[in-house]
Amino acid sequence: MKLTLKIWRQAGPREKGALATYQVDDINPDMSFLELLDVLNESLMLKGERPVAFDHDCREGICGSCGFMIGGVAHGPLKLCTTCTLFMRHFKDGDTVTVEPFRAKGFPVLQDLVVDRGALDRIVQAGGFISARTGSAPEANAMLIPKQNADRAMDAAACIGCGACVAACPNGSAMLFTAAKVTHLGELPQGQPERNHRVLRMVSKMQQLDFGGCSNHGECEAVCPKGIKIDFIAQLNRDFLKASLTDEMETLKRV
Amino acid sequence: MELKSKAPSGPIETRWDRHRFEMKLVNPANKRRYKIIVVGSGLAGASAAASLAQMGYEVSCFCFQDSPRRAHSIAAQGGINAAKNYQNDGDSVYRLFYDTVKGGDFRARESNVYRLAEISAAIIDQCTALGVPFAREYSGYLANRSFGGAQVSRTFYARGQTGQQLLLGAYSALALQIGLGSVKMYPRSEMLDLVVHEGRARGIVVRDLVTGAISSHSADAVVLGTGGYGNVFYLSTNAKGTNVTAIWRAHRRGALMANPCFTQIHPTCIPVAGDHQSKLTLMSESLRNDGRIWVPKKAGDPRAPQDIPEDERDYYLERKYPSFGNLVPRDVASRNAKAICDAGLGVGPGGLGVYLDFAEAIKRLGQDVVEARYGNLFEMYEHITGESPYKQPMRIYPAIHYTMGGLWVDYNLMSNVDGLHVIGEANFSDHGANRLGASALMQGLADGYFILPYTIGDYLARVSPKDRLPADHPAFKVVEQEASGRLKKLLDVNGSRTVDSFHRELGKLVWEHCGMGRNEAGLKKALQRIPELRDEFWKNLKVTGDGANFNQSLEKAGRVADFMEFAELMVRDALVRDESCGGHFREEHQTPEGEALRRDDQFSHVSAWEFTGVGQEPRLHKEALEFEYVHPSQRSYK
Numbered sequence A: 001m002k003l004t005l006k007i008w009r010q011a012g013p014r015e016k017g018a019l020a021t022y023q024v025d026d027i028n029p030d031m032s033f034l035e036l037l038d039v040l041n042e043s044l045m046l047k048g049e050r051p052v053a054f055d056h057d058c059r060e061g062i063c064g065s066c067g068f069m070i071g072g073v074a075h076g077p078l079k080l081c082t083t084c085t086l087f088m089r090h091f092k093d094g095d096t097v098t099v100e101p102f103r104a105k106g107f108p109v110l111q112d113l114v115v116d117r118g119a120l121d122r123i124v125q126a127g128g129f130i131s132a133r134t135g136s137a138p139e140a141n142a143m144l145i146p147k148q149n150a151d152r153a154m155d156a157a158a159c160i161g162c163g164a165c166v167a168a169c170p171n172g173s174a175m176l177f178t179a180a181k182v183t184h185l186g187e188l189p190q191g192q193p194e195r196n197h198r199v200l201r202m203v204s205k206m207q208q209l210d211f212g213g214c215s216n217h218g219e220c221e222a223v224c225p226k227g228i229k230i231d232f233i234a235q236l237n238r239d240f241l242k243a244s245l246t247d248e249m250e251t252l253k254r255v
Numbered sequence B: 001m002e003l004k005s006k007a008p009s010g011p012i013e014t015r016w017d018r019h020r021f022e023m024k025l026v027n028p029a030n031k032r033r034y035k036i037i038v039v040g041s042g043l044a045g046a047s048a049a050a051s052l053a054q055m056g057y058e059v060s061c062f063c064f065q066d067s068p069r070r071a072h073s074i075a076a077q078g079g080i081n082a083a084k085n086y087q088n089d090g091d092s093v094y095r096l097f098y099d100t101v102k103g104g105d106f107r108a109r110e111s112n113v114y115r116l117a118e119i120s121a122a123i124i125d126q127c128t129a130l131g132v133p134f135a136r137e138y139s140g141y142l143a144n145r146s147f148g149g150a151q152v153s154r155t156f157y158a159r160g161q162t163g164q165q166l167l168l169g170a171y172s173a174l175a176l177q178i179g180l181g182s183v184k185m186y187p188r189s190e191m192l193d194l195v196v197h198e199g200r201a202r203g204i205v206v207r208d209l210v211t212g213a214i215s216s217h218s219a220d221a222v223v224l225g226t227g228g229y230g231n232v233f234y235l236s237t238n239a240k241g242t243n244v245t246a247i248w249r250a251h252r253r254g255a256l257m258a259n260p261c262f263t264q265i266h267p268t269c270i271p272v273a274g275d276h277q278s279k280l281t282l283m284s285e286s287l288r289n290d291g292r293i294w295v296p297k298k299a300g301d302p303r304a305p306q307d308i309p310e311d312e313r314d315y316y317l318e319r320k321y322p323s324f325g326n327l328v329p330r331d332v333a334s335r336n337a338k339a340i341c342d343a344g345l346g347v348g349p350g351g352l353g354v355y356l357d358f359a360e361a362i363k364r365l366g367q368d369v370v371e372a373r374y375g376n377l378f379e380m381y382e383h384i385t386g387e388s389p390y391k392q393p394m395r396i397y398p399a400i401h402y403t404m405g406g407l408w409v410d411y412n413l414m415s416n417v418d419g420l421h422v423i424g425e426a427n428f429s430d431h432g433a434n435r436l437g438a439s440a441l442m443q444g445l446a447d448g449y450f451i452l453p454y455t456i457g458d459y460l461a462r463v464s465p466k467d468r469l470p471a472d473h474p475a476f477k478v479v480e481q482e483a484s485g486r487l488k489k490l491l492d493v494n495g496s497r498t499v500d501s502f503h504r505e506l507g508k509l510v511w512e513h514c515g516m517g518r519n520e521a522g523l524k525k526a527l528q529r530i531p532e533l534r535d536e537f538w539k540n541l542k543v544t545g546d547g548a549n550f551n552q553s554l555e556k557a558g559r560v561a562d563f564m565e566f567a568e569l570m571v572r573d574a575l576v577r578d579e580s581c582g583g584h585f586r587e588e589h590q591t592p593e594g595e596a597l598r599r600d601d602q603f604s605h606v607s608a609w610e611f612t613g614v615g616q617e618p619r620l621h622k623e624a625l626e627f628e629y630v631h632p633s634q635r636s637y638k
């Protein structure tokens, strides 16, 4: 099959970018979208042109490195799918496809389709953890965790941190990402002692960074390759409210 | 050079305890004066960096991905072993030790393996405390599954995403320390070289992959947790960025490379679909618990697999190995798949595939149970192939998956270069000639959480932070200049072949001659061909752009340049090791049933190679292996 690609080309963070048009022929339907770009890049390099930069590593949908807008949708037209596991059989011969980087204030473009998602790490650094010093852990089966809690924690923990939710959100909010981490740890007994602290710290970090607020558009859930549920945002809001009250009470008590 | 393993003697159960007692300690107040560089943020690197920082050391951590959470460990699916004996099926530290030594075909150090088994239980405790959502039973207790090569259920898992969850646990511990300022994290940073001065590792030279800037980082000790070298084969299950650069550069600076020919082929990967193929996808081996492997008895049977009746199918593993059946170790399963396909009985494009069938499991357990166990793997398979394993069998074929070889380390995980420590898949330590399923995650975390944090103290207590070199010391400047000179050389070739085209050719060459089956003639041919290809690489490579920028083809070129040198050593090691053991199958040495035939009288040793120059014959050092507890026997999985 053949495709026309319109790809965002931008040489550097401060450079101006624009869409460039490329024709790719001889596409094997069993190729992934990234393999399509590999093929294009090979031909660009042989012509002495700069290849299209894009992040990728595992190429099996788990590391969260890949991701850009394909036809205006984060990770492309297929549901529950990362860019690296999107196969060309889902496109029609002769299609024209626009490929652009994730667009969000919190994700500055570095080159072509590569953006800086370091802000997501900073949200985790603010509180997305359980402080369990190495060596201090009790026997694992000493603490029983009902299967439904463990399962729900796992549902939330499945987030791959690709940032598609941020890119899809009209406000550029990182709410789904943050909510997934808050829910994962909040669902587990080990996560309780730091629960209030965690949600307050993560949310306030998110607000300090260049992410917008959540106004319940639901675009995030729609593009999430791992099916992270928007319910987790409701959970985050409840936790946040509760934590704000408790902490206020703590402060009041101390006065 | 005499290789001192520093492995303690005495009763094996007390060795690690005694060793820990005998090691020197760094005074708590002094720890913050020491600086440690950790390269890598996979299970090994992240757990080490976090634990060292908690102890008070000043840590810098580097990775080439944009976030430490994306290290290749994230892709591990199946699980992690631990000798908890929660299933009351007779597991014990001793049994895990025994299985690992035997599974490694008697090419690992007993002391190291015992320690690994001993620590395994604490890893599960630690990960659980960090919030890793391991699978649980309805009672709330932790669940287990059994995994290739073991007759007990000792594998802990988190759906089909165990590596992801373990890494997110270690990453969160690391994130906490980064937030506190006790670890300085350098993402999108590639180590280009190691700096050795007066026989000690002093630091590293790094390229910032966004700006292209090259900088020096000085420390009191350097830890490499940079993963395996499976991508020398081009097509492998490893993430695309996985490379040999860090350990190869250290090797060129004097660190010995041990057993590079010990590579592992994974029996259950999705077969190649075409020339565009950029990597291979593993289907977790846990699938072999419930999936049954077969091929049609009739070569080229045109019927759909569902339409082939039972008595016209050959469940060849169940037939040949009645007690282990589909759960034979990886190397046995892989070689059998190759043999059956070589005999013309393979299925799918090119006849390079066998069926892995769940029809019986679905009938026995119900689709719900099968979905709960393998749902995400089935989904992944369907995404890739467009076929649903609920409706028709999967097609699988072996692929390169893991590398047991790596930098030589002593019992303290220190290489022969003072101060250079190596952890995780990057070292050669615990798996001998073949790794058991679910043991790499265990080893990476054992090294990072519970071994290195103690053993590094023994080294640090002997050196003074006052002797740390400033990062502008001439020793660093020289290495920086060499590193930028090399990048410039890559850019200046300006030939007519891309990096990938060279990498693909190198990969084909080593897969052909140094893959599942190896023989003298093939290995000699590869030894002749690799230097020719390397010469062509340096004469005809095409890399666009410049070095002062984000330049992914330049990154790749540097990595492939190192694979070009490393491949030669791997092949040489395979040639010199004139025996079969574990994943190293020399066709000249096999039992009448086609099993690996070891030659313990001549090869019961670790081969540790010393670099003498590119294209020069490397020098071989041997560390003899002694087996006091598990006596070498011919493996039999009949």
Ligand SMILES: Cc1cc2nc3c(=O)[nH]c(=O)nc-3n(C[C@H](O)[C@H](O)[C@H](O)COP(=O)(O)OP(=O)(O)OC[C@H]3O[C@@H](n4cnc5c(N)ncnc54)[C@H](O)[C@@H]3O)c2cc1C
Pocket (backbone or CB within 6 Å): B039, B040, B041, B042, B043, B044, B045, B062, B063, B064, B065, B068, B071, B072, B073, B074, B075, B076, B077, B078, B079, B080, B162, B163, B189, B190, B191, B192, B225, B226, B227, B228, B237, B238, B239, B242, B243, B245, B246, B282, B401, B402, B423, B424, B425, B426, B437, B438, B439, B440, B441, B442, B444
């Ligand atoms: C698909 C797949 C499934 C697997 N499933 C299992 C399983 O179920 N159970 C099991 O036990 N094992 C499994 N394994 C094996 C296991 O995942 C790996 O052996 C293990 O995760 C390696 O961990 P590591 O920390 O040593 O290295 P990695 O996780 O590979 O991390 C390497 C780190 O080093 C960094 N790095 C590398 N080179 C450089 C450089 N030059 N400069 C700077 N940084 C660098 C990288 O950025 C990365 O952070 C699997 C492997 C694969 C490929």
Ligand code: FES
Pocket (backbone or CB within 6 Å): A055, A056, A057, A058, A059, A060, A061, A062, A063, A064, A065, A066, A067, A082, A083, A084, A085
């Ligand atoms: S490359 Fe890892 S998720 Fe796509």
